[in-house]
Amino acid sequence: MGCSAGLISIDHSKKLLQWTVEVLREEKKETMKERGGKGGGQPSVNERYSQWKTLVPILYDWLANHNLVWPSLSCRWGPLLEQATYKNRQRLYLSEQTDGSVPNTLVIANCEIVKPRVAAAEHIAQFNEEARSPFVKKFKTIIHPGEVNRIRELPQNSKIVATHTDSPDVLIWDVEAQPNRHALLGATESRPDLILTGHQENAEFALAMCQSEPFVLSGGKDKSVVLWSIHDHISTLATDSGATKSPGSNGGKSPKTEDKITESPKIQARGIFQGHQDTVEDVQFCPSSAQEFCSVGDDSCLILWDARTGSSPVVKVEKAHNADLHCVDWNPIDENFILTGSADNTVRLFDRRNLTSNGVGSPVHIFTNHNAAVLCVQWSPDKSSIFGSSAEDGVLNIWDHNKIGERSGPASKFAPGLLFRHSGHRDKVVDFHWNSHDPWTIVSVSDDGESTGGGGTLQIWRMIDLIHRPQEEVINELEQFKSHILTCSTP
Secondary structure, eight states: OOTTTTHHHHHHHHHHHHHHHHHHHHHHHHHHHHTTOSOOSOOOHHHHHHHHHHHHHHHEEEEEEEEOSSOOSOEEEEEEEEEOSSEEEEEEEEEEOOOSSSOOEEEEEEEEEEOTTTSOHHHHTOOOTTSOOTTEEEEEEEEOSSOOOEEEEETTEEEEEEEEOSSSOEEEEETTTSOOOOOOTTOOOOOOSEEEEOOSSOOOSOEEEOSSSSEEEEEOTTSEEEEEEGGGSSSOTTTOOSOOOOTTTGGGSOOOGGGGGSOOOEEEOSEEEEOOSSOEEEEEEOTTOSSEEEEEETTSOEEEEEGGGOSSOSEEETTSSSSOEEEEEEOSSSTTEEEEEETTSEEEEEEGGGOOTTSOOOOSEEEEOOSSOEEEEEEOSSOTTEEEEEETTSOEEEEEGGGTTOOOSGGGGSOTTEEEEEOOOSSOEEEEEEOTTSTTEEEEEEOOHHHHTSSOEEEEEEEOHHHHSOHHHHHHHHHHTHHHHHHHHOO
16 A cells, blocks of 8 residues: 555644644743743733644644635624535625725625645645635625624524624524625615514624524613514515525615615514613523523623513523623533633533522533633534633633543643634634534634734634544554554655
């Protein structure tokens, strides 16, 4: 068997050997610092980034770096469009938060996602931070009424998305039926396909879509959580996967000023839930129920709700964190577990079986590794114990709560449960999203325009699978290809 056979596995096995060497080098550096060596403080952002970039060929199976024209506050995967031998093509939803010289937009992009164990190690680190990625192509632009703070796709039909802006309303868009617009100064705003009303004050960030039914959940500055069903709109927007005519389509032409009399249809809330004492920052449905959901807010509370029992909290954890709560996610595989992230720099894992109606409940574990406020937490769609967290420190951490008790080997000095640190961003990582069609592939976006000479950075990345696969499996693979590695390494 020649060296050409099994090259993909050889390449990844070499990566693991290199990775082990690099970990040992870092251990040695840390030991020297602890013994009184120079530079014992935290590395600067640029130092951390430079070190990260040298490790990209070793730690990553694939990475695409895309310099944005304008900052994006949200990024979400859309439907899978095409599957080929070596890569897939998939929709990606982004926003453009402009300075007013051109309109704010909702962007629909097409992404080429290289499949696992295809990309050559030496190629994935060869990117220019100030350049657009060839893997990300803008497909359509929607001129959004105000800046897009949050995007969420409808699980039953991911061509339907909801957006939050600086207003009390939730806007619903059929992105396939909406016309492509040119974002020029003075251009008329695109018209949403549906407007959800019910908030009394601005609802800017807290937004969720239900997995089981076309329900939408929102939270806002009015301290309330609001629930809608898109079924309450008489059209078949949510269930018809074919392209329906959008209120903003105007026969495929850009809307004219006089056409604004054709207003988007509106639906009222099914329920308004009161219990928070400050702004609601994030909401999430129970994965198997349209009637059960949770919310977090600037009052440091985590609240569980059940629409079947009324509009008051079922469980209210009064002091879930020591500061404002920014984000929450409900485990899609094991529904007992709920994650929260806070301005106190921590991620907390709660087991709802331990929460009681009188507000008593302590977290199963507190994850401490971020050095700034946590902005986003999200469970893996594929593994019940895996989740990610991103923060204002520019780091996106991947955790495995099953590994909390493991403290052997080179990783023992790191935070319990920490599996991987993605340090490819140089300022706050405002959003990220696991790809359900390719579960270890993540899209993340950061507001680091000052470092990149653009509007921020979008990265699509996948860690090398030798990091997260079972240890015995990895060792067996290394043994299997050991002879090939030695042969191919010989001149």
